[in-house]
Structures are given as structure tokens and as C-alpha cells.
Amino acid sequence: MTGEWGIYIVLYFWLAAMGGGAFLIALGLRNERARRSGAFLAFIGIVVGALLLVVDLGQPARFWHLLVGFHPVSVMWLGSVVLALAGVSLFLLLVLREWPGWLVWITAILVLLVVGYTGVLLMATARPFWSASPLMPWIFLASAYTTGAALLVLLGNHEPQLRRVSLNFAVVEAILVAAHLIWVYPQATAAIHAMLSGELAWAFWGFAILGVALPVIMELQRRAEALAAVLVLLGGFLLRYFIVYAGQVGVLRF
Amino acid sequence: MARYAMVIDLEACVGCAACAVACVLENEVPPGHQRLWIRERELGRFPELTVEYRPEQCLHCERPPCVPVCPTGASYKSEDGLVLVRAERCIACGACIAACPYDARFMNPAGYVDKCTFCAHRVREGREPACVETCPTGCRVFGDLDDPESPIHAALERARRVDVLKPEQGTAPKLFYLNTPARTGLRDTGKEVDA
Ligand code: SF4
């Protein structure tokens, strides 16, 4: 128990974004099966993610403290409530035969909030690598779309839109990450050096090369669709890994 | 209501760390963690060298960013201006640790967030915090900003210079550093501290 945010948080960010992204994209596909599998993926991502969050608490048995109080100024509290509500409404979608339009809308908004919330949580800190630029939530949103599309492809959906979504958002994500790094460099120099050439370099370059550049090239050439999708998912994990850890580089007293 | 605050005269501080030791003993701080630590910096160039010793701890900010982020209400600001943690409510999520611009908080291995309390348990009995009582140079003064009789006012009046850490964060700390050596790079915030 160190009070720092570690691998469980990375996994939660990744699973929730992947599942949530798949759901949001699937809603845009005129394909009943894809929509159902999107809702299922989001449900799994959110439930497993929430479990990881609870396990990561120093006091897992007290997690209910989160839900009994009312602390709307706390980003962490708001996020937990939204997470719980998103889980409930996705569950409703899974058990209902017909999806009422309003429920689909509410669920979509909740899932969007869950996915974007992770970035807002990081921004609401005094760690400059996370909070010195306003781009964190948008990076997470873009990555939710790339990984969500890749997940749908892997599960055997072959709509041409999926490839476009995955490609476009990979480019947006790369631009946002680059802009973020330049933006926060003056305040978070040590973190950026750790990412570019230090102990987090493997994750950063792994993300840039294996998770973005390679799949973009493969998708442009329309080769090895499944492998490209796996690489995108890996990139989504590495992205969250270096973001979570880079924010805490040099959190030492001296 | 009281508004407790502390000043540390950096010209008088010799960096002996007696305060840090007293804190560990008083508050049973777990090994490997500190509620109070000394930052040491060399200033100037040879032959005009000086060392600044700056004890650091929770500043009991008037506007503490660590409090609103807490999802359970475990972190709170008390009526007398102390920023405290109710250990039994804390879920050890770490949100407040990440929100403190001064890295003043840590996770106690017993499962809650810990930090300097200005020795609230002593202060409420009318005693001084352990670090203040122990300091051999008397460079620490503890008092109540709302009490015109409090010795803290005299200390602030006498000082040639008063600084707070990271004033740009807008946290309005209630730990003031007096007479910071001129080349510290700390911004001179003037003497207007008693807002
Ligand atoms: S110094 Fe940090 S822990 Fe103490 S009140 Fe200010 S923000 Fe909170």
C-alpha cells in the first residue's frame, strides 16, 4: 500500500475504455448483433474495471463509503457514481429484448462519462504531467475509440466503418499525445525524460511504434487485420501504462 | 474560532532535524515515512555560499486542494483551520495524495492517509505541537491568527520577509517561512499574510 496509482488503475482505464469504446462505436453500426456485443463488452469492462478499482484501494472492505456519502465536489466520488450507474444501465440493456431509445441514450452518455472521467481524474491532481494540459480526457476518449473499434474487429465485425474509425482516431490520438507532451514539458520535464529515454521508454516507444505506427501502416495496406487490431489493443494498454506511471515520476521527498 | 498557523524562521533554523525526530516519536510515524522532513539546498556561489535548511510538512492550507477531492469526506478542514483525516472513513484511494501540491501526505501502512496534524491532539489540550516545543533554536512559533494576543503576530511583524511555498497554487498556506535567505528563488510575497 503506497498511495500511488499502479497497475490495477492502468488495467481499469484500459478495460473500461476498450469496452466503452466498443459500445459507443457499435451504436453507430446498423447491426443488432454488434450493438449487443458492444453492450456486453462495455458491461464486462466496467464491472471488471470497478472490481480492480476496489481491490486497489488500501481499504477494499470500506469501498461502500464511496456510495453512501454525497460528495459531488470530488471527482473520484462522481466517477464512482457514474461507474455504478453505467453498470446498471448496461445490465438493463443486456436483459431487455427491445432497447428503449431513452435508455440507449442514457447509457451512451454514462459510458462516455466513464471513458472520459479517467482523464478528468488525473487532471484533478497536483501532478503536472497529468494536469498541466487539458488534453488528458481527450487522449483517453480518442484511445477508447481506437481500441473499441479494434476489439469489435477482433470479434468478427467487418464493417468498413470500423477500420476508418480505428485509423482516424489513431491519428488523432497520436497528435493529441504529441501536443500534450510539448505542452507539459516545462512543468514535467523529468516525467517526459523518463518516457522518452528513461525507465518508461519501453512503454512509450512500444505505444508509438507497435501500438500506432505499425497498425496504421497495416491498415492502410489492408493487411493482417486481426494482428493490427491486437497491436492497437496492446498500444492502448501501453498508453495508459506510461501515462499513469509518468505522472508519478519523481514523487519523492527530496 | 481559532485559525492555527505556524512560522519557521529560516535564518534561525540550523537543520538539526530535532523537530523531525520529535514528530516521529510523538505521532508514531511508521518507518520509511515522514510527516515532517528537512529540505537542504546550497545557495550562491563560492566564496559566497550558504545552505538553506527548510523544514517542510503539511501547510494546513486555507484552501486545501486535498479536501474537495476526497470521495468519502475522510479529509476535512476543522473549525480551527486544521486539515485533518478521519482514519476510520478513509478508503485509502490516494486521491488526496495526488492532489497535494506539496507532497505532504502519505499512505500509512495501517490503511489510511497520514500527514502532519499540527499535533491537533496536543493543541486542543493547550499544548504546543511537538516540533515547536522541541526546536532548540526557537525558530518555530505556533499560534492562532484570529487571536490578536497570539505570539505568532509578533513573529510575523518582526520578520523582514515572509514567504509561503508555491503561492501560485492559490492554496493560502498557514505555514509561513520567515527571512528566507535572499537567493532562494522563493517569490517575495510581502508581509501581507494575515488576510
Ligand atoms: S499542504 Fe497538502 S495536505 Fe496539507 S492542507 Fe495543503 S494541500 Fe492539504
Ligand code: SF4
Ligand atoms: S485516501 Fe482517504 S483521505 Fe485521501 S481522498 Fe481517499 S478516502 Fe479521502
